[in-house]
Amino acid sequence: MANRRRPQVASVTGRRRSISDPLAAALLPPPNETPEQRENRLREEEDAKKRSDRIDKMIKESERERRRKKVIKVLLLGQSESGKSTTLKRECGFDDLDDVYSTEVASIVISSPISSHNRPVSASAAGPDYESYHRRLAPLMELELRLIQLLSDPEDNDTREATHLPPDALAYPPRGYGSTPPSSSAFGPSTSAPSRPAPRISIPPTAASSPTSPTSLSPTTELSVSTTSTWKRVLTLGNRSPKSEHTGELQGWWEDPHDPVHILYRCAPVMTELWRDKRVRARLGEKRIRLEESSGFYLDEIQRVTAKMYFPTDEDVLKARLKTNGVVEHSFSLPKNSEFGGVEWKIYDVGGSRPQRRAWEPYFDDVNAIIFLAPISAFDQVLAEDPSVNRLEDSMLLWQSVTSSKLLANVNIVLFLNKCDLLKRKLESGVRLSHHMPSYGDRLNDYETVSNYFRSKFIAQHHLCTPNKSRECFVHLTSVTDSRKTHLIINNVRDIILTGNLKSSQLI
Numbered sequence: 001m002a003n004r005r006r007p008q009v010a011s012v013t014g015r016r017r018s019i020s021d022p023l024a025a026a027l028l029p030p031p032n033e034t035p036e037q038r039e040n041r042l043r044e045e046e047d048a049k050k051r052s053d054r055i056d057k058m059i060k061e062s063e064r065e066r067r068r069k070k071v072i073k074v075l076l077l078g079q080s081e082s083g084k085s086t087t088l089k090r091e092c093g094f095d096d097l098d099d100v101y102s103t104e105v106a107s108i109v110i111s112s113p114i115s116s117h118n119r120p121v122s123a124s125a126a127g128p129d130y131e132s133y134h135r136r137l138a139p140l141m142e143l144e145l146r147l148i149q150l151l152s153d154p155e156d157n158d159t160r161e162a163t164h165l166p167p168d169a170l171a172y173p174p175r176g177y178g179s180t181p182p183s184s185s186a187f188g189p190s191t192s193a194p195s196r197p198a199p200r201i202s203i204p205p206t207a208a209s210s211p212t213s214p215t216s217l218s219p220t221t222e223l224s225v226s227t228t229s230t231w232k233r234v235l236t237l238g239n240r241s242p243k244s245e246h247t248g249e250l251q252g253w254w255e256d257p258h259d260p261v262h263i264l265y266r267c268a269p270v271m272t273e274l275w276r277d278k279r280v281r282a283r284l285g286e287k288r289i290r291l292e293e294s295s296g297f298y299l300d301e302i303q304r305v306t307a308k309m310y311f312p313t314d315e316d317v318l319k320a321r322l323k324t325n326g327v328v329e330h331s332f333s334l335p336k337n338s339e340f341g342g343v344e345w346k347i348y349d350v351g352g353s354r355p356q357r358r359a360w361e362p363y364f365d366d367v368n369a370i371i372f373l374a375p376i377s378a379f380d381q382v383l384a385e386d387p388s389v390n391r392l393e394d395s396m397l398l399w400q401s402v403t404s405s406k407l408l409a410n411v412n413i414v415l416f417l418n419k420c421d422l423l424k425r426k427l428e429s430g431v432r433l434s435h436h437m438p439s440y441g442d443r444l445n446d447y448e449t450v451s452n453y454f455r456s457k458f459i460a461q462h463h464l465c466t467p468n469k470s471r472e473c474f475v476h477l478t479s480v481t482d483s484r485k486t487h488l489i490i491n492n493v494r495d496i497i498l499t500g501n502l503k504s505s506q507l508i
């Protein structure tokens with residue numbers, strides 16, 4: 001309608017120009033309007049007003065709904081492999097987790113022992129038997145390449161990244177670091193630490209983008225697939241679903257001769273032989289490679305997970321590993337009839353490796369709570385992305401950065417000292433904490449004493465660093481892969497976060 005009038009406005013120059021308000025001029029009825037034109041115009045104006053009122057009403061309603069609906073934002077933080085994504089799976093249950101489920105299906109394939117088998121048994125150290133393993137398992141290497149191609153997004157270089165660690169990268173102490181134990185700087189002044197650069201782990205971009213960081217250059221063992229890429233679609237059963245019995249077509253992927261399952265099935269006996277080989281175990285021990293802490297769960301289950309008609313169990317899904325790239329948001333609501341029903345949760349799961357940490361800070365702005373995970377079993381391990389840094393030390397320094405952040409001063413913090421099952425097993429197998437952390441001294445090397453020691457150290461750091469001295473820090477000793485125990489802890493954490501947030505917004 002405005003278009004229709006504009007030329008007429010321009011044409012009645014004398015009268016229109018005398019009106020100083022250009023909007024009023026534009027809205028004046030056209031001159032010489034016939035009664036019929038006037039009737040049409042008025043009808044059109046009335047319709048436009050009704051439409052405008054409807055829009056105003058909708059805007060007001062959605063604003064009211066937004067205010068009524070409480071949204072709680074939780075950020076999962078911690079170094080890579082600390083268990084953030086595993087906690088997210090637990091937090092949300094399996095029912096509504098299509099995304100995470102398909103993530104883990106992928107990861108089961110990816111974290112099959114393809115790379116791991118080769119890593120410890122280097123060709124140079126191999127006797128005739130090792131050479132034979134290498135040859136007989138070669139189809140797995142080809143399969144790995146095929147899977148990478150299948151899962152990666154050709155448009156996105158990051159998702160094509162699947163490379164290999166230098167042979168001793170997982171061992172501690174790393175090459176060039178002698179046999180000296182790590183600096184205990186994260187727990188106070190070190191007595192016998194060799195001089196080496198302080199770990200670069202502060203949250204600001206400088207840490208991750210340090211030009212000397214080996215991360216961007218050194219290849220890693222792990223295949224990471226972008227959570228946004230198309231690979232999930234490739235793996236969904238829908239894509240390769242069993243077809244009709246009556247048409248004589250394939251019943252399922254297991255009947256497709258090109259499906260990876262056949263290579264896995266054929267290689268299963270050799271994989272089992274290799275995994276049980278005492279000399280291989282000894283070599284892994286010498287190299288301090290603890291496959292039992294990562295893909296070991298699947299290596300113990302080779303026969304089951306390589307079966308042609310294998311379906312992952314909940315536990316398989318929970319134990320599967322796929323490195324997170326970027327930040328993944330997951331939303332869900334508690335049932336309306338539950339105590340805090342109607343609250344919408346938004347959980348942000350971040351990638352924890354050093355180059356990924358620069359993506360964290362924008363999420364600090366309006367977050368309500370943080371669950372920080374520190375894997376305390378990792379006291380004798382180094383970061384995959386920087387083998388000069390002890391994992392526990394990195395966790396502690398990261399904890400300091402998070403707890404001292406002014407942006408997060410009023411945010412509830414829950415600390416999960418995670419992987420307690422692995423810590424217990426490690427200590428029981430005779431690994432001594434004081435050997436890796438001299439400041440631990442001659443305290444008892446049992447699980448109770450060690451875990452309490454870590455708990456008190458992390459709490460002390462929080463008290464020391466926090467800009468908000470009245471903030472309470474809730475600490476849990478967790479093994480997030482243990483469904484039964486974690487269920488209780490998660491419920492407890494939900495209540496703590498909800499109560500804290502509702503209190504602070506004065507809703508209770």
Ligand SMILES: Nc1nc2c(ncn2[C@@H]2O[C@H](COP(=O)(O)OP(=O)(O)OP(=O)(O)O)[C@@H](O)[C@H]2O)c(=O)[nH]1
Pocket residue numbers: 078079080081082083084085086087294318319320321322323324325350351352353418419420421422478479480481482
């Ligand atoms: N035994 C044991 N394994 C765990 C525990 N928590 C996590 N894991 C395993 O550790 C691996 C890494 O866990 P993720 O949840 O992928 O780690 P993340 O923190 O999300 O790592 P990024 O995505 O790289 O930041 C997975 O294979 C998990 O199954 C635990 O408490 N005990």
Ligand SMILES: [Mg+2]
Pocket residue numbers: 084085086322323324349350351352
């Ligand atoms: Mg993750």
